[in-house]
Amino acid sequence: MSTDNTAAGASLSRDVLAHLGDVVAQRRAEGDPDKSYVAKLFAKGLDQILKKVGEEATEVVIAAKDGAPDKLVYEVADLWFHSIVALAALDVRPERVLAELARREGLSGLEEFASRQPQERP
Numbered sequence: 001m002s003t004d005n006t007a008a009g010a011s012l013s014r015d016v017l018a019h020l021g022d023v024v025a026q027r028r029a030e031g032d033p034d035k036s037y038v039a040k041l042f043a044k045g046l047d048q049i050l051k052k053v054g055e056e057a058t059e060v061v062i063a064a065k066d067g068a069p070d071k072l073v074y075e076v077a078d079l080w081f082h083s084i085v086a087l088a089a090l091d092v093r094p095e096r097v098l099a100e101l102a103r104r105e106g107l108s109g110l111e112e113f114a115s116r117q118p119q120e121r122p
């Protein structure tokens with residue numbers, strides 16, 4: 001991919017995420033649970049939102065184990081979407097996750113793990 005395409009892709013990702021973040025925040029603030037899936041999820045509460053995140057994560061695993069790329073993309077989209085709803089429940093914008101990934105760019109996961117204090121390691 002050229003530098004231009006990479007930049008355009010990054011900008012598209014930011015736009016899509018930011019727009020979805022706006023829509024989810026709007027539904028949380030004033031959505032009608034009878035007309036909006038997101039408002040309905042918020043009306044059910046945090047435990048139900050987190051249950052959906054867990055279910056979608058399981059579906060991602062199943063799609064990958066089945067070797068089904070199209071299904072995997074679909075399920076990852078469901079997981080990302082429900083994760084964005086979980087972030088919103090704690091007043092966190094999805095752009096913060098992008099910023100965290102950007103911060104990690106070029107930082108080897110192995111080096112980062114080695115630099116953590118033992119008590120910070122999972």
Ligand SMILES: N=c1c2ncn([C@@H]3O[C@H](COP(=O)(O)OP(=O)(O)OP(=O)(O)O)[C@@H](O)[C@H]3O)c2ncn1[C@@H]1O[C@H](COP(=O)(O)O)[C@@H](O)[C@H]1O
Nearest residue numbers: 020023024027031035036037038039052055077078081082
């Ligand atoms: N990206 C999504 C999105 N991805 C998945 N889903 C919904 O998430 C649900 C996935 O749950 P399941 O597959 O488990 O289906 P289900 O059995 O109906 O769900 P449950 O009854 O078990 O909760 C489905 O109802 C999907 O339609 C989404 N719903 C909404 N969005 C975005 O959120 C925006 C606002 O949506 P509304 O609040 O519905 O207007 C939309 O414009 C989209 O941009």
